[in-house]
Amino acid sequence: MHLQKRILVTGGAGFLGSHLCERLVEEGHDVLCLDNFFTGTKRNIEHLITKPNFEMIRHDLVQPIFLEVDEIYNLACPASPVHYQYNPVKTVKTCIMGAIHMLGLAKRVNAKILQASTSEVYGDPVVHPQKESYWGNVNPIGLRSCYDEGKRCAETLFFDYHRQNRVNIRVVRIFNTYGPRMHPNDGRVVSNFIVQALTGQDMTVFGDGSQTRSFCYVDDLIEGMIRMMGAPDEFIGPVNLGNPGEFTILELAETIIRMTGSTSNIVFKPLPKDDPMQRKPDIALATEKLQWTPRVNLEDGLKRTISYFKAMIE
Numbered sequence: 001m002h003l004q005k006r007i008l009v010t011g012g013a014g015f016l017g018s019h020l021c022e023r024l025v026e027e028g029h030d031v032l033c034l035d036n037f038f039t040g041t042k043r044n045i046e047h048l049i050t051k052p053n054f055e056m057i058r059h060d061l062v063q064p065i066f067l068e069v070d071e072i073y074n075l076a077c078p079a080s081p082v083h084y085q086y087n088p089v090k091t092v093k094t095c096i097m098g099a100i101h102m103l104g105l106a107k108r109v110n111a112k113i114l115q116a117s118t119s120e121v122y123g124d125p126v127v128h129p130q131k132e133s134y135w136g137n138v139n140p141i142g143l144r145s146c147y148d149e150g151k152r153c154a155e156t157l158f159f160d161y162h163r164q165n166r167v168n169i170r171v172v173r174i175f176n177t178y179g180p181r182m183h184p185n186d187g188r189v190v191s192n193f194i195v196q197a198l199t200g201q202d203m204t205v206f207g208d209g210s211q212t213r214s215f216c217y218v219d220d221l222i223e224g225m226i227r228m229m230g231a232p233d234e235f236i237g238p239v240n241l242g243n244p245g246e247f248t249i250l251e252l253a254e255t256i257i258r259m260t261g262s263t264s265n266i267v268f269k270p271l272p273k274d275d276p277m278q279r280k281p282d283i284a285l286a287t288e289k290l291q292w293t294p295r296v297n298l299e300d301g302l303k304r305t306i307s308y309f310k311a312m313i314e
């Protein structure tokens with residue numbers, strides 16, 4: 001049996017946030033979902049609105065907020081390159097002001113707080129697969145820097161609040177995660193390819209498609225986040241969460257064409273600047289400390305995601 005807690009999920013109307021809220025509501029917690037609806041939507045959480053243990057707050061995390069909670073999951077931040085580069089200064093503000101405001105809140109009300117960090121802190125990695133001990137290879141002044149450096153500085157703030165103010169923190173570094181409720185236009189590769197395949201548009205492979213990514217299904221990721229929040233206080237991370245299965249982007253395009261029976265053609269477009277060439281998590285730490293390992297393989301996860309987009313498009 002779980003003890004019921006008051007839990008704040010920032011970015012709760014987004015892709016990952018809505019799945020996390022759903023899971024926490026099911027577990028009987030009192031869930032406060034905070035979002036400014038930049039990339040999140042009410043549709044993602046509409047099935048939760050009628051639940052007595054779910055509440056929604058429209059708020060921009062760049063501004064402070066005062067709430068009484070026991071735990072905070074800090075997810076607010078656009079995650080797709082198209083969205084975080086739309087207003088890069090705002091992305092930096094969300095990462096940093098958001099972290100400061102949530103850490104200040106955690107300190108004041110003595111809440112435990114988990115940061116949704118990212119594999120992007122490793123930049124274009126020269127160490128493969130990436131372990132938590134790797135410090136990364138990040139361009140500080142490029143197009144992706146608002147997100148990469150914003151997330152790196154947020155990690156710094158988490159660890160400094162922990163050392164300086166004894167805030168009870170957890171940091172997870174999330175690798176590419178996909179599943180139902182991804183925004184159809186958010187530009188991320190899995191949603192782009194599925195929507196293109198289902199609507200018969202060209203599949204836009206950037207570069208020659210030889211760059212790799214490791215794709216984690218959303219349910220696995222949420223399980224990992226919840227385990228990390230519940231980990232003993234000595235283990236604060238950072239810990240990688242992701243599926244170590246590694247695929248080239250071209251392989252992903254071909255798999256989606258096959259699975260959807262699409263007649264779409266693959267077309268090659270220029271590789272965006274600073275696009276990492278390879279990415280694969282070393283999850284030994286999560287396995288050891290959280291007994292966590294992803295269960296859903298790429299084809300099974302894609303099947304569920306394709307069904308979601310099919311229903312949305314038809």
Ligand code: NAD
Binds near residue numbers: 117178
């Ligand atoms: P998403 O864009 O679907 O969700 C982000 C949510 O934050 C949205 O609902 C958005 O409206 C909200 N938001 C943005 N700026 C805000 C602000 N200033 N104030 C309040 N709300 C704000 O993206 P996601 O994939 O669900 O990602 C959630 C978190 O996980 C992000 O912090 C992201 O960096 C991290 N992450 C995700 C992935 C992934 O593959 N999905 C990988 C690494 C890290």
Ligand code: UDP
Binds near residue numbers: 080193
């Ligand atoms: N990508 C692609 N076609 C698209 C969208 C993305 O080839 O329509 C590539 C992109 O260049 C990158 C990979 O897919 O190499 C993953 O991109 P995404 O934006 O999903 O995530 P990230 O680059 O942040 O890992």
